[in-house]
Amino acid sequence: MHILLVASAFNSLTQRVLAELQDRGHTVGVALALGNDDALREAVRDHSPQLIVAPMLTTAIPEDVWTGHTCLIVHPGPPGDRGPSSLDWTLQDGAQSWGVTVLEAVAEMDAGDVWAWSPLKVPPLAGKSDFYRGEVADAALDAVLLAVERFASGKYKPRKQKAAALSAGWRPFMKQAxxxxxxxxxxxxxxxxxxxxxxxxxxxxxxxxxxxxxxxxxxxxxxxxxxxxxxxxxxxxxxxxxxxxxxxxxxxxxxxxxxxxxxxxxxxxxxxxxxxxLPAEVPEVPAPLQLQLPAARRTWSDIRYSEHGTVGMLNFSFAGGAMSTVHCRRLLEAYRFAQTRPTSVLVLGGLRDFFSNGIHLNVIEAADDPAEESWANIHAMNDLVEAVLTTTDRLTVSALGGNAAAGGVMLALAADEVWCRDGAVLNPHYKLMGLHGSEYWTYILPRRVGESEAQRLTQSALPVSAKRAVELGMAQRVLQAAPEELGDEVVRMAAQLAASPVLVERIAQKKAVRAQDESVKPLQKYRDEELTHMRRNFFDAREPHAGLRSAFVRKEKAPRTPPHLARLGLTD
CATH class of the missing domain: 3.10.25.10 (Formyl transferase, C-terminal domain)
Structure with missing residues (x-):
């Protein structure tokens, strides 16, 4: 079936719905609803979709579009819940259970017939964005797939919402008050x-x-x-x-x-x-890297190391998945510590939400000299990736509880094995930021997927689902675990890997392969070649990167659907 996704932004949920529908054999187009109804109408005419799905929408679809096509709206909230701040109210109220509804577009917001809905449990401490990319996205995907299946059958009659429930379920936009x-x-x-x-x-x-x-x-x-x-x-x-x-x-x-x-x-x-x-008297209170605290002790640290038998777990979680120069250096220091420990398997990640999205564009934009900070940041990322690539005395695993992009994908792929939670989305490209890319991607990606596929992935600038990542060779396993259960599942599977009778053989083999690869072309040569391009991207005023970075950091809306998305699903 040909499906058109209409969304206010190509956000994580829109990317996941796109990738998952494509995995199931549908042809899918994307049109961003950016306030230009005529442009949206034109996209609908160009695509002539059998179905329109709106995974994330902050503006209304024009009446002539939803009367001429079945338009399914993904609403975060159970049937009867209505309003633009549903997610916010739910978390503020301390709800423990919730849901996501797929309903048909009508004139009144969130009042259309219900095609599907999926319940979920609200995690106790996750923030809104983490919750949205985790449990909400899982439930939304389940509901979308069910609604699409029901629509394709031609036999399903969606359930009407009762007027009394609609009236009772409305909650207004949440203001700062x-x-x-x-x-x-x-x-x-x-x-x-x-x-x-x-x-x-x-x-x-x-x-x-x-x-x-x-x-x-x-x-x-x-x-x-x-x-x-x-x-x-x-x-x-x-x-x-x-x-x-x-x-x-x-x-x-x-x-x-x-x-x-x-x-x-x-x-x-x-x-x-x-x-x-910041007052000088406010102390810096570091958290020890290897936390050994009572179970009831509550505190925060963005990097933690723990051991489970012969498995080392290096957990890290940086806001928005962005890794500044300082983040990279601190994580490298933690990695070096982990290398000194008597483990045979070292796991990176293993937490819910983002794995890594590469260099920290916000910190770079705020720097006195953004080009110099970019240069420092990319070198720090490269140092971290190199440390993983050159670890030959144990097996390394990257465990992705959530999404990864750009250099964050290459950091993950530097490990011997990549495990992705079902629902994780990978964006293995730099193109949309006007960057050639570094982090040894010209070595890491082709060795997993081949030269031609590596070029396609980096140039198409499209998301890859966890399932597709395994098919391509980017990842080895898809983990069927809820976000809150991921850590325990990763520890369990890593323990199995550490107990494998072929573990010693695998470690010896990886060491030999690394030595062979180094003799053919040293890692430093890949790095030097990539950084030649990156230096131009960062320092040449004629390059587009600085403008693209500024627009991204400041969340400036594009005037139209980007060409690489507008072409999706259209036949030549």
């Missing part, structure tokens, strides 16, 4: 719910050190204390702020701007955003 934190009165649990419900957009508007900021990210702290609202510590770029009964870690800040300002703000690590405003 409903997100406000009262630091003098709100306990930690309430503060965390407010922060979770606003992550990663729009953030919670608040005053800190005499300046208005949007707060992004919230993690509990069980021991540090202070006067409610005051800063009590920093750690790895995050700030710790006291509540009436504890404290919370806040990873990122975004400065408030006057409405209509020509200088839109963007998120930065909280300590960097504060800059000279």
């Amino acid at each position: 409903q997100r406000r934190i009262d630091w003098a009165a709100d306990p930690t649990e309430v503060v965390l719910r407010q922060l979770r419900a606003a992550d990663s957009q729009p953030g919670v508007l608040d005053e800190l050190l005499g300046v208005q900021w949007y707060l992004h990210g919230g993690h509990p702290e069980g021991e540090l204390r202070g006067r409610p609202g005051e800063l009590v510590a920093t750690r790895a770029g995050a700030i710790c702020r006291a509540t009436v009964d504890g404290a919370v870690w806040i990873a990122q800040l975004r400065p408030w701007r006057e409405p209509g300002s020509r200088l839109p703000s963007f998120k930065l690590p909280a300590v960097q955003a504060l800059g000279d405003l």
